[in-house]
Amino acid sequence: MAAALSGILAYLGCGLLGFIGAPRAFSLLALLGGTISFSLWAPGFPEVLVGGLPWGIAVAGDPWAVGLWGLGLILHATILLHARGRRDAFHPLTTVLIGTCLAAALSRDLFNLYVLMDLSSLLALVLIASGRRVRAVWAGLQYLILAEVGLTLYLFGLGLVYGRLGTLSVSALASLGPDLADPALAVGAALLLVGAAVKTGLFVFGLWLPQAHGQAPTEVSVLLSGIVVKVGVVALARLAEAFPVGTVLLLLGIVTGFGGLVYALWEQDLKVFLGFHTVSQLGYMLIGLGLGAGTGALLYAVAHGLFKGLLFLAAGEGVERVGQRRMADLAGQLSLPVAVGLAVGTWAIAGLPPLAGFAAKGVLAQAAPGWAKTVLFALGLGTAVSFSKLVPLLRPCGRGRTGGLGLLSGAVIAFGLGGILAIPGLLSLPACGAALLAAVIGYALHLGLRTVRPRLPRFTFDRALVSALAGAVGVAGLVTLSWLPWGR
Amino acid sequence: MEGLAAVALAIALVGVGFWTLIVRRNLIWKLLGLNVGASGAILFLVALAHRPGARPPIVGLGPGPSADPLPHALVLTAIVIDFATLALALVYVIFLTEHRHTQDVRRLERDEERGWPQP
Numbered sequence A: 001m002a003a004a005l006s007g008i009l010a011y012l013g014c015g016l017l018g019f020i021g022a023p024r025a026f027s028l029l030a031l032l033g034g035t036i037s038f039s040l041w042a043p044g045f046p047e048v049l050v051g052g053l054p055w056g057i058a059v060a061g062d063p064w065a066v067g068l069w070g071l072g073l074i075l076h077a078t079i080l081l082h083a084r085g086r087r088d089a090f091h092p093l094t095t096v097l098i099g100t101c102l103a104a105a106l107s108r109d110l111f112n113l114y115v116l117m118d119l120s121s122l123l124a125l126v127l128i129a130s131g132r133r134v135r136a137v138w139a140g141l142q143y144l145i146l147a148e149v150g151l152t153l154y155l156f157g158l159g160l161v162y163g164r165l166g167t168l169s170v171s172a173l174a175s176l177g178p179d180l181a182d183p184a185l186a187v188g189a190a191l192l193l194v195g196a197a198v199k200t201g202l203f204v205f206g207l208w209l210p211q212a213h214g215q216a217p218t219e220v221s222v223l224l225s226g227i228v229v230k231v232g233v234v235a236l237a238r239l240a241e242a243f244p245v246g247t248v249l250l251l252l253g254i255v256t257g258f259g260g261l262v263y264a265l266w267e268q269d270l271k272v273f274l275g276f277h278t279v280s281q282l283g284y285m286l287i288g289l290g291l292g293a294g295t296g297a298l299l300y301a302v303a304h305g306l307f308k309g310l311l312f313l314a315a316g317e318g319v320e321r322v323g324q325r326r327m328a329d330l331a332g333q334l335s336l337p338v339a340v341g342l343a344v345g346t347w348a349i350a351g352l353p354p355l356a357g358f359a360a361k362g363v364l365a366q367a368a369p370g371w372a373k374t375v376l377f378a379l380g381l382g383t384a385v386s387f388s389k390l391v392p393l394l395r396p397c398g399r400g401r402t403g404g405l406g407l408l409s410g411a412v413i414a415f416g417l418g419g420i421l422a423i424p425g426l427l428s429l430p431a432c433g434a435a436l437l438a439a440v441i442g443y444a445l446h447l448g449l450r451t452v453r454p455r456l457p458r459f460t461f462d463r464a465l466v467s468a469l470a471g472a473v474g475v476a477g478l479v480t481l482s483w484l485p486w487g488r
Numbered sequence B: 001m002e003g004l005a006a007v008a009l010a011i012a013l014v015g016v017g018f019w020t021l022i023v024r025r026n027l028i029w030k031l032l033g034l035n036v037g038a039s040g041a042i043l044f045l046v047a048l049a050h051r052p053g054a055r056p057p058i059v060g061l062g063p064g065p066s067a068d069p070l071p072h073a074l075v076l077t078a079i080v081i082d083f084a085t086l087a088l089a090l091v092y093v094i095f096l097t098e099h100r101h102t103q104d105v106r107r108l109e110r111d112e113e114r115g116w117p118q119p
Helices: A002-018 A023-041 A063-082 A090-106 A110-131 A134-165 A170-176 A183-200 A209-215 A218-242 A246-265 A270-290 A294-322 A336-349 A356-367 A370-394 A405-422 A429-449 A461-482 B002-023 B027-048 B069-100 B105-113
Strands: A048-050 A057-059
Touching: A002 A023, A002 A090, A023 A063, A023 A090, A057 A170, A063 A090, A063 A218, A063 A294, A063 A405, A090 A110, A090 A218, A110 A134, A110 A183, A110 A209, A110 A218, A110 B069, A134 A170, A134 A183, A134 A209, A134 A461, A134 B002, A134 B027, A134 B069, A134 B105, A170 A218, A183 A218, A183 A246, A183 A461, A209 A218, A209 A270, A218 A246, A218 A270, A218 A294, A246 A270, A246 A370, A246 A461, A270 A294, A270 A356, A270 A370, A294 A336, A294 A356, A294 A405, A336 A356, A336 A370, A336 A405, A356 A370, A356 A405, A356 A429, A370 A429, A461 B002, A461 B105, B002 B027, B027 B069, B069 B105
Parallel strands: none
Antiparallel strands: A048 A057
């Protein structure tokens, strides 16, 4: 426990010292401190109350903490490799942001999670707007306002749950076995869920996500999709542990998965397209949480952090170098490392063996009942259809900078191979066949659908706001209804 | 009874705040609405700490029931966070005002759709 806390302290301290001078050196020092701390507590540690009884903050080195620490450290190393020339406060801010995410992975206290989610939103806004582009500032401001609305609702839920049960520790809540037939508790749990959902960026709650992730500078997009989103996922995982809300999470997961996908299918801006796919991929994690397959959801979260980080890094590098954002204008313009990075990322996100996406999807499918397997297959098919748009981009043109692309590609490949070797039964013939089938049908469908151009409603700021609040009412109703005597 | 009145007031504050947030077109009004809503959440937590006939939770104020100290501690953090959020958001509103000469959300949306023409 002391090792983990000192790692976080190293991150926050080095981040703050970096504001004074030598930002890159302090960032590197933080990475070093974090890695040493991680290797000291690595297999995990049992839950401890920091600050002592009765009101200490519960922290534990559970699998989520281990997974997210590994992910965070790899992404930090990538950014240090890639963002060599960045000046200003970039390195100190990313260091503090990563420290915040690492702390959130350890935390098992609902209020502590609220503080860390809020801190990560504030830091993310500063980083999104750091390019001083009007688009990015406007997207970031929408993000901040929506996240604050969600967190205000979260605070209300916190109050209701604390008023009923007198504790905010996840383990204590889980052992009390909260009965959601009590309406106050049901509304409280629903508000907590909605707050975390808005912050995470689920469909209809957090429609700020694609623009904010798409408009941010390259390395910032990597961090946002890689690990900041996972803070919200961790909060949702903790809520799923404390309250019996599996069905609601499952429903939200299906809606999020397909909702993000529909928008991604017809998006032309490369980075915003990847942002919509982050929404869609969150659906997989939520379906995992809703089915009670915590390990599958965790593996998916880590795998997604790696391959989406790689995709955003490659896409951002290409967009910055070429100066175009539309996919059609980028075809045949990208340098060799960028094209290879995009190819590895696309291969992984489509779930083809033997990369990270295949291993994570395999673990999820192992835990899923038959109908859920169909849903997962349909989601994978949709992902393949929309990622077929990237195929013309993969034709390389000249050499370019590799930067952090090599490291992240290696991590995606290593995660996939390691997962297949460590978990028995993943690399079976039916699983590989289904993955290949999805990819082939997906490409064929893409060719057929190319001429279809529906007009989807744009999500302006006011619409996003209203849909977030309407979604809040909906989820509160859903949780209450599912636990009424006749609903069971 | 005071506790219930405070809870009602808190819910009313959130209602007014979020209503302002949705209806007003000016970004500064929206931020003020958000802050009023957040104050509602804070008041809600304070109201939950209330016990009938309770004193402030300070050591040395004598025997008898005291209010629950934990929500008070939480609220202190939440107040600081709200302040930081409002300050940071206003910085970016100033940025948008300088670059686009407007704080009107609808005009910003229209400009976004048209690819941000020079104002």
